[in-house]
Amino acid sequence: MRNLRPCLLGVLAVGLRQPDSRQVIPFKHALDCVRALVDFNMMAQYRSHTPETIAYMEEYLYRFHRMKDIFLEFRVSKRTRAKVDKQRKELRHQRAQSNMRVAPSKRRRRLEEDRDEENELRMDMIHTESHFNFVKMHLLSHFSDHIRQFGNIPMYSTEFGELAHKEQIKDGWRPSNKNDVERQILHSYGRQHAIRMRLSNLNSLRCRGANLGDDVLGYLDKTTSTVSTPAPRGRILKGRRDDVSDVLDFCKVLGISLDRICLELIRYSRHNLPTERRLPEEPAILQLLPVELLTQLEIPVLAFQETDVYDIHRARCTGTHRFRNQESRNDWVWVQAGSEEMYGALRGRLPAKLVALFKIRDCSQDTVRRLAGVQMLSPVNSGRPSDIQSLVTVQLREDAREFTLVDIGTILGLAHLISRGRPALAPQQPYQLEDV
Amino acid sequence: MENVALHGIKSNVCPKCEVLPGELGTDASSLRARDCARYERCERESASDDSRTMFETLGIDLEKNVFHGLHLVSAPGLHKPDLIHTVYLVLFKHLMYWISGFLKKHARLQAFDDT
Numbered sequence: 001m002r003n004l005r006p007c008l009l010g011v012l013a014v015g016l017r018q019p020d021s022r023q024v025i026p027f028k029h030a031l032d033c034v035r036a037l038v039d040f041n042m043m044a045q046y047r048s049h050t051p052e053t054i055a056y057m058e059e060y061l062y063r064f065h066r067m068k069d070i071f072l073e074f075r076v077s078k079r080t081r082a083k084v085d086k087q088r089k090e091l092r093h094q095r096a097q098s099n100m101r102v103a104p105s106k107r108r109r110r111l112e113e114d115r116d117e118e119n120e121l122r123m124d125m126i127h128t129e130s131h132f133n134f135v136k137m138h139l140l141s142h143f144s145d146h147i148r149q150f151g152n153i154p155m156y157s158t159e160f161g162e163l164a165h166k167e168q169i170k171d172g173w174r175p176s177n178k179n180d181v182e183r184q185i186l187h188s189y190g191r192q193h194a195i196r197m198r199l200s201n202l203n204s205l206r207c208r209g210a211n212l213g214d215d216v217l218g219y220l221d222k223t224t225s226t227v228s229t230p231a232p233r234g235r236i237l238k239g240r241r242d243d244v245s246d247v248l249d250f251c252k253v254l255g256i257s258l259d260r261i262c263l264e265l266i267r268y269s270r271h272n273l274p275t276e277r278r279l280p281e282e283p284a285i286l287q288l289l290p291v292e293l294l295t296q297l298e299i300p301v302l303a304f305q306e307t308d309v310y311d312i313h314r315a316r317c318t319g320t321h322r323f324r325n326q327e328s329r330n331d332w333v334w335v336q337a338g339s340e341e342m343y344g345a346l347r348g349r350l351p352a353k354l355v356a357l358f359k360i361r362d363c364s365q366d367t368v369r370r371l372a373g374v375q376m377l378s379p380v381n382s383g384r385p386s387d388i389q390s391l392v393t394v395q396l397r398e399d400a401r402e403f404t405l406v407d408i409g410t411i412l413g414l415a416h417l418i419s420r421g422r423p424a425l426a427p428q429q430p431y432q433l434e435d436v
Numbered sequence: 437m438e439n440v441a442l443h444g445i446k447s448n449v450c451p452k453c454e455v456l457p458g459e460l461g462t463d464a465s466s467l468r469a470r471d472c473a474r475y476e477r478c479e480r481e482s483a484s485d486d487s488r489t490m491f492e493t494l495g496i497d498l499e500k501n502v503f504h505g506l507h508l509v510s511a512p513g514l515h516k517p518d519l520i521h522t523v524y525l526v527l528f529k530h531l532m533y534w535i536s537g538f539l540k541k542h543a544r545l546q547a548f549d550d551t
Binding site for chain 2: 008139140141
């Protein structure tokens with residue numbers, strides 16, 4: 001369910017696109033309701049709050065409560081369903097008696113009227129009997145007060161307790177001989193805990209300068225876990241392919257003309273490199289420059305609201321090759337394409353599809369450039385999010401270049417795009433962006 | 437369910453405030469917080485039918501619980517929000533059920549599944 005949250009709104013927005021005149025308002029309310037709950041949940045995960053963020057949370061919750069009645073008819077309990085069935089049976093019974101006296105010519109019209117009346121009564125009954133009165137629904141209203149009083153909500157997460165089931169119970173059960181297993185589990189965890197405490201005490205004594213034996217110190221050096229250093233900020237290219245050695249091979253593998261690649265390399269060199277470090281511009285020299293083609297780019301991305309914890313995004317670009325015996329994989333990534341003021345809510349970032357990851361060596365200067373060939377998308381409506389689902393739509397323009405070279409330093413992380421149409425990328429095909 | 441035992445309440449009431457069971461699904465705010473000391477005092481001083489009815493309405497179970505009589509302990513303050521068991525495992529699960537019903541009603545379930 002946690003993984004559902006980021007994609008739910010985008011998928012629902014695509015599922016509810018192009019409503020007819022009667023569906024416009026219910027679809028808008030449904031999207032508003034889901035959006036409010038998703039936004040509320042996202043704000044609840046913040047690790048630091050200001051009065052504004054708490055006010056946002058309260059606003060989202062208020063909006064969710066205002067819109068949730070659109071789903072009321074799907075909160076029907078068994079008791080209500082039985083009541084609805086009983087009401088319908090009684091109604092039909094009454095009608096069967098009165099319709100006997102109706103002329104056959106009027107009977108069809110009467111049947112339609114009866115059906116409409118039956119639906120109306122059913123909806124009235126459902127709306128009267130159904131409700132959202134359950135405790136978990138109410139507990140959301142205490143989140144903001146809790147933050148004001150005690151601090152952020154993830155601090156009190158029960159996730160650690162849930163994870164303890166593995167360490168304290170399952171890890172003890174697995175090596176046991178399954179006889180009198182509860183006692184073995186308790187002994188196993190108790191022993192491990194006691195050893196950890198003993199090691200902590202010895203470490204503490206060592207820090208204070210206590211005289212410990214060499215064997216103890218050696219054992220402490222072996223067992224003490226080192227403090228994990230933050231992930232390096234650089235990007236790492238991995239998965240070298242052996243079928244490419246120079247620019248000519250590179251063109252053949254990608255299926256792009258040599259002229260096109262040379263043009264892009266020259267354009268990249270002129271726009272991004274200082275004059276004295278530019279790549280040679282003669283095609284005869286350029287096409288013989290050594291190239292390494294790679295399939296994976298590791299990008300360290302700062303975790304949400306953290307300053308020294310990184311998530312590693314692994315962007316794959318296998319070209320036409322299969323990935324782990326499945327289809328080929330060429331991921332969508334975020335590229336920093338301009339300043340923060342550009343492209344509206346995208347803040348200077350554009351989504352792009354990886355076409356190639358490669359290193360090119362300029363032998364004359366003995367420098368290596370780490371580049372990515374990408375296919376950039378453009379924002380629709382200047383990157384302004386939709387008023388209904390708050391998502392930005394992007395598309396591949398017909399006049400867009402099929403291959404643009406960027407430095408891998410400008411790749412910010414994996415992008416999550418939801419296709420509105422066919423799965424393959426096609427010109428003018430809009431995409432919905434989720435990670436805005 | 438552990439809240440029921442810890443806070444001495446019935447299963448369909450809030451452990452933090454005196455919201456009525458029929459108002460749990462509303463956006464009711466600024467409700468009176470639970471005050472266990474007051475409940476205990478009421479129970480001691482007047483065992484009348486009125487106070488019993490009041491406790492019944494507020495969903496209070498007056499048997500002694502683990503926090504009974506502890507000085508400076510506010511049992512309602514011990515309840516902490518739980519994103520996993522409140523939002524992910526309950527509300528999002530309900531929401532998916534409602535959404536699938538909504539999509540089925542408007543013949544959009546296939547488009548949603550395809551996406």
